[in-house]
Amino acid sequence: MTIVSEPASFLQIKRSNPRVVRGSVSSSAVKSRVYVAMLAFACVYAAIAGRLVLLAQMEEAPSRAWISAQDSVSASRPDLIDRNGEILATDIKTASLYAEPRRILDVDEAVEGLIRVLPELDEGLVRRRLESGAGFVWLKREMTPHKAEEVHNLGLPGIGFLSENQRFYPGGPTAGHIVGSVNVDNQGLAGIEKYIDDEWLADLQSLGFASNRTMEPVRLSVDLRVQHVVRDELVKAMDRYKAIAAAGIVLDAKSGEVVAMSSLPDYDPNDRSQALQKDRLNRATGGVFEMGSVFKTFTTAMALDSGAVSINDSFDATRPIRAAGRTITDFHGKNRILSVPEIFIYSSNIGTAKMMLATGVARQKEFLGRLHLTSRLKTELPENAAPLLPPKWNELAAMTISFGHGLSVTPMQTAVAAAAVVNGGTLLPPTFQPRSEEEAQALGKQVLSADVSRMMRYLLRLNVLSGSGRRADVPGYTVGGKTGTAEKIENGRYVRNKRRNSFLSAFPMDDPRYVVLIVIDEPKPERAGIGATAGLNAAPTVAAVVRRAAPMLGVMPRFGKGDEPIEISY
Known part of the structure; x- marks a missing residue:
């Protein structure tokens, strides 16, 4: 057998060429597949990353809104x-x-x-809120437990509840103008509620120290x-x-504490919408008359304190x-x-004006300023009105001011000045917080002499025994006082039938x-044939208050005394 051998170069080419061709095609395909795979993985990772970013952005808004709402509703207030x-x-x-x-x-x-x-909700508003795509929206604040249970039983996804502190006033309107009210976020709007916010509570809340914390109660001077x-x-x-309308104040003459203060029409702070009605303003500190x-x-x-007039003097x-x-005339001259x-x-306008003239216009202005009747009187309540002074404090203005016309002040200013007149002559700043007599004396300012104060007590008691204040007398309590009947002003003129x-x-x-x-304000005759002056309505109302409140305040009646004016020396 003859074996024919091929040239080496031919064999080498025959064996290697197929490899070269196959290797070239395989490498290109593999690289393409790798690139495609890498691109696919990159797209998948990009999609995942984009989705995560989108989800993060979607969650950021509701998270912040929910946290803000949670912080708001958890803010506590002291009793x-x-x-x-x-x-x-209190909070509930x-x-x-x-x-x-x-x-x-x-x-x-x-x-x-x-x-x-919840049929009271606005259907259109609810729909717009639910379709808004927002992360968090309020639907209704301060629900009753029964209504909350009914909504819960609906089983609606995306609907939930937050437990929050709601302010509750057990006495309703009894002390409404004193305690004030809060808004839906438990922030003080008026009265003592706003006062404690302005003083310290708002700062605690902003720092997060008032969330779901029990705080020491704030004690007031008021006797419920x-x-x-x-x-x-x-x-x-x-x-x-x-x-x-009407207003009433009981003030401690020795300490300046406000024991009671009411202004009608008032409002129930449990229904804060009532406070917005114009007739329900606090007339005791926020109105001037x-x-x-x-x-x-x-x-x-x-006049007596000036030395220009003595209690023995007479005037024509x-x-x-x-x-x-x-x-200037007298009502019953x-x-x-x-x-x-x-x-x-006898409440003589003529005699009073002549006493003022004997004292002097400058002295009158200075003395009323001394009693804090010509500038705003500050209390813990934010509702403190400034007095209305005459545009020109001339002789005519001074004469009318002497008997109560031409100068408008708050009832609280009047009560505080009266306390100085009867307590020995010390003007005490009023307060709605407890204050001892020692603390009061440190804050007090002597505005008239003790002798003049004693004379004024004599005159005030004499007026109840023999003057226009007889219906204010309460046996055993030696009440003294002074009536005031002021015609109201309409369109710049005094109206005789409105007082x-x-x-x-x-x-x-x-x-x-x-x-x-x-x-x-604007009392009518109790029955036909009688008048409507202060001695017939305001005086007996004072008697009713003293009769009921004095025993509560620890002032016991002393029968057999007080039938005569108190003794004075002059």
């Missing part, structure tokens, strides 16, 4: 209590309804269910029992005399006074010379502890 520990305001837990629109599966179903349970008495008697007086003949108390004290009240085209006590108990009546009083007059001021 407000009266001087005896009775609760005036309540449920508030919210939605996360991005988790709502069926908006129509959700709207239908919510409106069925006396507060109820004052408000109750004002309600009765408004009904009896068909008045449009001409106080009428009550101001004769301060004019007489000024025979004829009216003509000044700058105006005529005696048309004769009157002594200083007679001027006071604002007041009675300024203190008891017991031998050592006054409490000042009581009652103001009745």
Whole structure:
């Protein structure tokens, strides 16, 4: 057998060429597949990353909104209590309804269910909120447990509740103008509620130190029992005399503490919408009025303190006074010379104006400023009105101011000035917080002499025994006081048939502890044939308050005393 051998080069080419061809095709295909795979993986990872970013962005807004809402509803407030520990305001837990629109599966179903349970909701507004795509929206705040359970039973995805603190006022409107109110986020809007926010609570809340924490209660000087008495008697007086408004204050003359303060019409702080009605303003500290003949108390004290007038002096009240085209007359003139006590108990405008003239216009302005009757009086309440002063404090203005016209002040200013007149001459800044007599004396300012204060107590008691304040007398309590009947101003003119009546009083007059001021706006005659002056309505209202409140305040009656004026030396 013959074997034919091929050339080596041929064999090498035959064996290697197929390899070269196959290797070249395989490498290109592999590289293409690798690139495709890498691109696919990159696309997948990019899609995942994009989705994560999108989800992160979607969650960021609801997270912040939910946290903000949670912080808001968890803010706590301290209890407000009266001087005896009775609760005036406290926090209670309540449920508030919210939605996360991005988790709502069926908006129509959700709207239908919510409106069925809560028909007071605005259907259009609810639908817009649920369709908004927001992360968090409120639907209804401060729900009752029964309604919250009904909504819960609907089983709607994306609908939930947050437990929040709701302010509750057990006494309702009893002390509404004192405690004030809060908004839906538990932030103070008025009264003591706003005061404690401004003083320290808002700072604690902003720092996160007031969330779900039990705080020490804030004690007030108010006595809830006396507060109820004052408000109750004002309600009765408004009904009896068909008045449009009324106000009452009980002030501790030795410490300056406000024991009770009421202004009608008032409001229930549990229904904060009532506070927005214009007729429900706090007239005791937030309204200014001409106080009428009550101001004769301060004019007489000024005249006696100046030394220009003594209690033994007399003034001619025979004829009216003509000044700058105006005529000053007496309501029930005696048309004769009157002594200083007679001027006071007969409430003579002529005699009072002449006492002022004997003292001087400059002295009057200085003395009323000394009693804090010409500048804003500050209390813990934010509602403190500034007095309205005459545009020109000339002789005519001074004469009308002497008997209570031409200068408008708050009832609280009047009560504080009266406390200085009867307590020995010390002006004490008023407070709605407890204060000892020692603390009060450190803050007090002597504004008139103790001798003049003693004379004024004599005149105030004499007026109840023999003057226009006889219906304010309460056996055993030696009440003293002064009536005030001021005609109201409409369109720049005094209106004779519209009056604002007041009675300024203190008891017991031998050592006054409490000042009581009652103001009745536009009272009508109790029955046909009688008048509607302060002695017929404000004075008996004071008597009713003293009769009920004095035992609560620890002032016991002393029968057999007080039938005669207190003794003074002059």
